[in-house]
Amino acid sequence: MSTDVSHRNPGLLGRWNAIPLWQKILAGLVLGLIVGLVFGPAAAALKPIGSAFIAGIKMLIVPLVFVSLVCGVTSMRDPAKMGRVGVKTIALYLVTTAVAIAIGLALGTVLNMGAGVGMESAKAVAPKAAPSIADMLLALIPTNPIEAMSTGNVLQVIVFAILLGLAINMSGKAGETVRNGFDSLAEVIYKLTAIVIWFAPFGVFALMAWTAGTYGLDLLLPLAMVIVAVYVGCILHAFFIYGGALWAAGLNPFLFFKGIAEAAAVAFTTTSSSGTLPVSMTCARKNLGVSDSVSGFVLPLGATVNMDGTALYQGVCALFVAQVFGVHLSGGDYVTIILTATLASIGTAGVPGAGLIMLSLVLTSVGLPLEGVAIIAGIDRILDMARTTLNVVGDSMVATLVAKSEGELDLGVYNSGRDVVGEIG
Numbered sequence: 331m332s333t334d335v336s337h338r339n340p341g342l343l344g345r346w347n348a349i350p351l352w353q354k355i356l357a358g359l360v361l362g363l364i365v366g367l368v369f370g371p372a373a374a375a376l377k378p379i380g381s382a383f384i385a386g387i388k389m390l391i392v393p394l395v396f397v398s399l400v401c402g403v404t405s406m407r408d409p410a411k412m413g414r415v416g417v418k419t420i421a422l423y424l425v426t427t428a429v430a431i432a433i434g435l436a437l438g439t440v441l442n443m444g445a446g447v448g449m450e451s452a453k454a455v456a457p458k459a460a461p462s463i464a465d466m467l468l469a470l471i472p473t474n475p476i477e478a479m480s481t482g483n484v485l486q487v488i489v490f491a492i493l494l495g496l497a498i499n500m501s502g503k504a505g506e507t508v509r510n511g512f513d514s515l516a517e518v519i520y521k522l523t524a525i526v527i528w529f530a531p532f533g534v535f536a537l538m539a540w541t542a543g544t545y546g547l548d549l550l551l552p553l554a555m556v557i558v559a560v561y562v563g564c565i566l567h568a569f570f571i572y573g574g575a576l577w578a579a580g581l582n583p584f585l586f587f588k589g590i591a592e593a594a595a596v597a598f599t600t601t602s603s604s605g606t607l608p609v610s611m612t613c614a615r616k617n618l619g620v621s622d623s624v625s626g627f628v629l630p631l632g633a634t635v636n637m638d639g640t641a642l643y644q645g646v647c648a649l650f651v652a653q654v655f656g657v658h659l660s661g662g663d664y665v666t667i668i669l670t671a672t673l674a675s676i677g678t679a680g681v682p683g684a685g686l687i688m689l690s691l692v693l694t695s696v697g698l699p700l701e702g703v704a705i706i707a708g709i710d711r712i713l714d715m716a717r718t719t720l721n722v723v724g725d726s727m728v729a730t731l732v733a734k735s736e737g738e739l740d741l742g743v744y745n746s747g748r749d750v751v752g753e754i755g
């Protein structure tokens with residue numbers, strides 16, 4: 331595929347390529363919603379188009395995470411810089427996640443959603459067991475990196491990529507060829523990403539039609555308050571915490587939200603942070619002006635470990651379950667929920683529905699009945715859409731702040747408010 335598709339195909343394709351990607355994605359989203367509501371379950375016939383888009387994007391996950399993290403680490407030859415960026419990133423991830431759960435708990439308390447929702451609205455889904463915390467930590471070490479890649483174990487791929495990157499740095503001149511090879515591979519993978527992103531509007535349309543057609547509006551009403559709490563929480567967190575942090579750093583928050591619009595739309599419809607990574611990396615680099623070195627390190631890590639939306643959702647759901655079952659939670663229980671939900675969100679894979687499984691870890695930690703997971707299951711997809719969007723926006727916010735603090739944010743690009751993600755090039 332050439333870099334100037336639009337110039338060489340001035341016809342329909344050229345005109346299509348000239349429309350900003352976010353507009354095409356938004357149109358796909360709205361049209362999909364309408365088609366889904368009008369045609370109901372029949373709209374599921376469109377699902378294969380959405381699945382094809384998701385398959386394309388999944389194809390990118392392992393190579394993109396691996397190559398961009400190795401390059402992210404090798405681009406920071408200075409161990410002091412590596413340490414600084416790492417500490418800032420992890421600290422920002424942890425703080426924003428804990429705040430997100432607190433917002434979830436506050437909203438859950440204020441809205442008192444559990445009243446009036448009975449077990450009869452539960453779907454008969456047996457909750458899967460969540461792993462213990464020790465198992466979660468041990469599972470980070472890839473005994474076989476190739477297997478980690480082939481099975482899509484992203485956390486293990488991250489650990490391997492960071493160690494390999496450090497080893498390349500430590501090898502000095504002898505590692506130079508490998509370093510250059512990875513840099514070149516990264517460019518190729520970014521190009522491949524651009525090709526897949528071109529199909530986003532069609533995939534988003536089909537996924538939205540399927541979701542709206544399958545769930546309809548009626549089914550959502552009994553659990554509407556949980557949905558309201560999660561959506562309101564995500565919006566508050568994005569605007570006040572992210573917006574406030576960017577504003578405090580001297581950046582215009584609106585330009586940030588404009589710049590990551592495509593990534594947010596893809597997150598909303600695919601409900602996968604890892605799947606959205608190709609789009610969020612492109613948005614961060616091209617629209618926000620975050621350097622390759624910072625985006626390559628911060629975003630792949632964030633797509634797997636930083637999940638503010640998932641954490642907020644776990645706070646809301648834990649309270650909801652407590653209210654439904656009439657369990658009184660003590661102050662200590664609230665602290666336990668904040669701690670376990672932070673860990674659970676770190677351990678949650680950036681794939682659809684993963685947060686629901688980890689919810690059982692949070693419920694167990696304060697002795698809440700696991701049947702709660704089954705109640706939430708019926709509406710989880712709707713909740714997943716909001717929480718995944720916040721997860722992805724949060725990663726990009728941290729990448730922007732870290733880049734700004736390292737002098738690696740191109741303010742010319744950021745302040746131009748440009749939108750070039752849709753261009754293949």
Ligand code: ASP
Pocket residue numbers: 601602603604637639640678679680681682683684685686714717718721
């Ligand atoms: N789907 C979410 C994500 O990919 C994870 C979750 O289920 O909470 O970010």
